[in-house]
Amino acid sequence: MYIPNNIKKISPFKIIMVKSATGALLGTLEIKRNSKIPLYRQIEDKLRQMILNGALKARQKLPSTRELAIELAVSRITIKSVYEQLIAEGYVKAKIGAGTFVSEGLEAKKPLIPELKTVNEIFCSKPLSIAAERISLSKASTSYGSIMPFRPGVPALDKFPLKKWKRCVTRAMKEQNHSYFSYGEPTGATDLRNSISSHLVDSRGMQVRPSQIVITSGAQQAFVLISLVLLNLEDTVWYENPGHIAGREVMNIVGAKVKPVPIEEEGLDLNYAIRNYPSPKLIFTTPSHQQPLGITMSLSRRLALIKHAHANDAWIIEDDYDSEFRYKGRPLPALSALDNTGRVLYVGTFSKSMFSAVRIGYVVVPEFLVEPFAKARNILGQSSSPVTELALAQFLSSGGFSEHIRKMRRIYHERKDSLLNALQCYCGDTLSPRKTDAGMHIIADLKIEAEDWAVHKSLLTAGIDSLPLSIYCQEPINQSALVLGFANCSQKVITNLVCEMAEVLRKF
Ligand SMILES: Cc1ncc(COP(=O)(O)O)c(C=O)c1O
The missing domain is CATH 3.40.640.10 (Type I PLP-dependent aspartate aminotransferase-like (Major domain))
Structure with missing residues (x-):
């Protein structure tokens, strides 16, 4: 990028005053050098906005490409391409030998893409659809997590x-x-x-x-x-x-x-x-x-x-x-x-x-x-x-x-039994697992005076992702329990994990 010698150091958010006729207005042209948006796009967007909201008036002369390039500390090629684009879109007109001028009849139009702040203001004033309101009340998560x-x-x-x-x-x-x-x-x-x-x-x-x-x-x-x-x-x-x-x-x-x-x-x-x-x-x-x-x-x-x-x-x-x-x-x-x-x-x-x-x-x-x-x-x-x-x-x-189902049936059966045994062995004082002959999870009732939700949260911090039974309830039921999936845990890790669980549960 071309940087003139007389400009030593430029802050990434520097606001630069342009000294031409339009200088006072273009002085608000702020470019962010550390932004992911290329400089030419930032300058283009700003100029479009200023034309559409009337800050730059019809027939007003823009600074020359050289002038603006120096003032904004960007290359002249950048400004030239900005002007060419705005000419192609009809925002400005070039008059040979005279300069570049704002086109007529544009100022009444609102910016096509409002700034983020404006977008938020617009949407905050409008309620979501009834369906979206119901969705926002749901337990649906916006990320799956590991x-x-x-x-x-x-x-x-x-x-x-x-x-x-x-x-x-x-x-x-x-x-x-x-x-x-x-x-x-x-x-x-x-x-x-x-x-x-x-x-x-x-x-x-x-x-x-x-x-x-x-x-x-x-x-x-x-x-x-x-x-x-x-x-x-x-x-x-x-x-x-x-x-x-x-x-x-x-x-x-x-x-x-x-x-x-x-x-x-x-x-x-x-x-x-x-x-x-x-x-x-x-x-x-x-x-x-x-x-x-x-x-x-x-x-x-x-x-x-x-x-x-x-x-x-x-x-x-x-x-x-x-x-x-x-x-x-x-x-x-x-x-x-x-x-x-x-x-x-x-x-x-x-x-x-x-x-x-x-x-x-x-x-x-x-x-x-x-x-x-x-x-x-x-x-x-x-x-x-x-x-x-x-x-x-x-x-x-x-x-x-x-064939896969037959194999998994055998593996899951073993994992289920391992989990039940480990829970009985290490968490016998805090949990009472229910026997089951099907599926991929078991239910373990809490023997301690604690909300299953609170226990779930503590276990999460120890890297254990059981779910509280209450999360499945539309209306509370008189049971406090954990839902533990066993299918994705090898027999080897089950015992270690249950020992860790026992420690967390003992603190309640
Ligand atoms: C009871 C029940 N039904 C169905 C599904 C499966 O949903 P999907 O096929 O959309 O993954 C799940 C997934 O967790 C479930 O728990």
Whole structure:
């Protein structure tokens, strides 16, 4: 950059007085030398602003390029390119032999891009949309953070068969030609829907046609689609309490009346719900493995729930998020397998069985709902990546998926037992872990007089990411407990971590 000799040292925020006719005004032209915005852009923006807000008047002469370059201590080439740009945009006009002048008829116009301060002022005076206000009240986080031990719901990412997956991705890429480098089908790739349908028939006891499956970007998007397509303002939703947090938030945001239904030994307390909140439009449930309490809904409760939904024209969401992981006997058939009324919307995800970055889930709906779901999906962001969809179809049909599940079932079983043993051994005086035969987390009741929230916070500072049971509750329940994910912790580290936990807990 050219710096004239007579200017020795320039502060990064120096305001420079320009001595020409426009000098007094251009004196406010502040340039920041340590800014990421190039100098030419800063000068251009300032001049545009001054012209638009009338600080530089129509027909007013600008300093010569030489003058301004010296005054601002920048190269003359920089100023020349600024002037050329402003001439091209019509802000100023060059008159040969006379100089550069501000164009006419511009001063009334407001700046196109207001300064940040002005932007904030504008938005502060305008309230957010009702939906955005509801979103800001939600527990949704704006960052994911790093994965720490015992965070519930995180699978053993290092055990995923990367080589096999890579082969599936490569094959999906090979099978494609460039015409496939476009948006995919809003309902998902046919191959993937076929593979998922076979998987559901084989392992969940369901009768599903591929045409009933709508692929989504994870289970969460399925909840969004269901809420948009089936819920109206003020509709009543029965929601498990405690229950899956993010699903509840969506239903709140669309303006439904989300009602907490307690969980008892057989699952969702149907009598309580009927007594307190008649005529639900939608019922959210996790019958295979209640999130987070881990209860499996009894057969009689399943049948009663379907019967009630049918008689009352209600939909049931069956969130089957981690049913692959049962450690005693075979996985139970889905609630959906008992339904011959078409009331159950079955939601599945590959976030737990594989890894959440794959961002693929699905919802099984009656045929007549496929079109509204596909349209809603299209509007919400088209499709998932067709390459990932084909790779996943390949992973499922080649047997890679079921092999992975079998392996993980064994590993998770061992990890679960290690965690239970370690908790009994080292935290016996402070925690009472509940036995479980399924899933990827356990619940440990606090034996000490402390809020689970406070315990969670203290454990976080020790690098342990258990969640408090209360975070899953819409209405407080009389239980203080920690939710501990065991899937992503090797047996080796579990004992050490539990010893550290014991120390933190002893301080309460
Ligand atoms: C109960 C439950 N359902 C579904 C999901 C999966 O959501 P997604 O498929 O959008 O990752 C989770 C994730 O944590 C969950 O806990």
